[in-house]
Amino acid sequence: MSTGQPTQFDKKVFQATREIFVGDKAKTRKCKSVKRYIREYSGDKSSLKQLRTQYGEGIVQDSILRLLSHGLYESTLVAIQWFPDLLEVAGTQNEVVPQPEIAKTTGQLTPEDLPQTSGDECLDQSKSTEATTPIDGGNESIARNGNGRSPAIPVYLPFTVEHMLMEKIQKTLELACYQYGLKFLPNLMQKQGWDCPEAVELTKWTKLFARKGNLVWEGSGQPSKQLLQSIATIRHAAVHRLRINSVGLERFLTNAENLAEVLGNDQFIQTISQLRLHTQETRNELIQHKETIQTQLEIGQEEIARHRAELNRKEQEILRHAESEDRKYRHIAGEKLERTLGLMGDLSVSSNGQGESLESVDDIEDDPISDDYSDSDHDEQFEDCSEV
Template identity: 30%
Template sequence: MAKNPPDERLVYLALKNIFKGTDAQARNPKTIRKSIQKHQTHPGIRSLIHEHSIENVCNTAKVLLEQQIFESTLKAKIRFPEVFEVSPAQSAERAASEAEAAKTEADAIKGAAEGQAGPSNSVEKDTKRKGKGKERQISFQDSTPQSQRRSFPHASISVPSLYPVYLPLRTQHRLLGKVQGILENACFNFGQKTMRDVLQEQGWDCPESGELNLWSKVFLVHEDKFAADEMDELGKPFEELLDSMEHLRHTAVHRLRVTVNRIEQFMVDSESLARLLQDETCAKTLSRLRRETQLTIDELRRNKDLLESRLAETLKRIAAQRLELDRLEQTAMEDMSREDEEYQSFAGTNLEQTIMSPETIVQSVATTENETGSEADVDVDSFDEADVGHVSEKVSWSGAAA
């Protein structure tokens, strides 16, 4: 009997970790079948094959591959929106965890800034801001993400949360280091055009000689070097933009792990600074990096949404199975008690029927008559013996009298 083709959503969920990267570009039926058979011992894949056949699973996978569903979580979300749904409770938990992470990151960056070797005296003296110099020691571990755990409804276990989202530290470090280098080059070029005296004063003769955080301090002092209309287009206060660039430098240099939310902000602010410095080459490079980074971050988020949604569905199904097992257990105990009572009643009824059967009654009557006859014989014998004795006494008395 021919089996029905599987649901595309189930095939996507079962095979998404197989067809990824270059494997997601597979189109040849033999290649697709070989990849699926290689992982057919996986429970999800095994059940699909058992229920729908390997041919049907391969055909459905081929359709999804041709439509590039495995290549992009965005396309997958459009195709299967329910798979990526997030509950209001999950959204609230994520917002809380991301807010906590943001505070931890800010403290870590501040600690890194206050603990670093001071810049050259002339820059520090000219740009010292209010509120600086407060004593506070923040360890590097403050920026390390802590494992967040939360309980799922109907589940007796707590599972690790996949939020906040982080890039791998190596990837983050390379990205921010690249951005820092691009910006420092743009800053030096801008300085050569508009602030040669500052370059000479600081002894900066190449892009590598002036770090981004020091350029931020210089730009704050020489704010007049920037066009007013371009400053208005920043979308945020100039000082806040420069603070962001300082934080970017500290994060890159001190290897502080930060969430993708902060990385996104770093990328936006970096592009804004590049345009303010009127370095179009730098701005275009940063714009491309920002877009690629954003695509990767969006993929990460959607994948986490999918995983959490799938886990919630799995736990819900397990909870239903657990309730069914509890019901079966209760039913089994109730059946045992009921059957025991029924058999007790059956055994008692049988015994009563045996007691009240005609054969038992006849035997009972016969037994009673025999017992009565025996008692009568005993009485007669006793009576005869007594009478004989009494008569003998009378005969003896009469003879004596004569």
């Protein structure tokens, strides 16, 4: 599999070996080095051994070399782009924005890093590194929680739909903030020349709300810092076309609804609530379909693994039989040759009857030539021929 497309098998291999290929080891591209690093690793290798047993050492090694060649062990960002669910973000409902160190790893900006300039300038500065960076809203593991229910499994909407949804959330919140400004900040709106919702980007509203502590909130109370950080990230994700999974979308929508409640505008609360419910229904359908596909995939992989194990067993059985037959034939051939050698006996001169038939070299050389055989006879024959 040299296409470079990530698979669930590659993900399992990466998780089983990510602690082995660190530092300079992550830069290796040679089979011998891969084997040596695995052999020298003193940590837990049970997962790797299980993969080798199930799929074969060669297939696992090919996957490791492919992951190494794409730089997954060298860059957390690359690893997350291949396997978005590897990024785990723990937090409360409002803590959607990852911690600063996680945000920097994935190429996201923290609220402190959000641009002071216009959105176009920010886009020019970061589009080269963030165009395809995914934002993960949670852990994709399917472990059971305390209530015995599986947590939400992140899935991805088609990017066109996802981007439309993020733009819709952004514009709705900007309109809600603008309506709030007209009601409670008319002097500031007039001074800044903010005469339409499009004149003020969402991040400016979040900074304004965070800076002014004496604002009047008609809704559920003053917005928290975490809530404002999440709202700022909504605009950032929409502008920079960041990939967001279903869990991230759910949290963004929840926080957008919370901000609308803080602003105290029932119209926007209802609009965002409907968006969240429709998105949740779609996500549930996708999750159900994904679980079905995953189950089918696992069943197929288990069946393949059984067949592979059976083929390996048969191969070993054939090899053992071939080795056994080879040993038997070598033994029979050896016995046959041994009997032949025994019948021949030792090669030595004997005084018995068999030895009497052997003549020495001296005897042959001293044997006189018969008188009947001489050169004169030949001469007479040639003379007769000439006379004829």
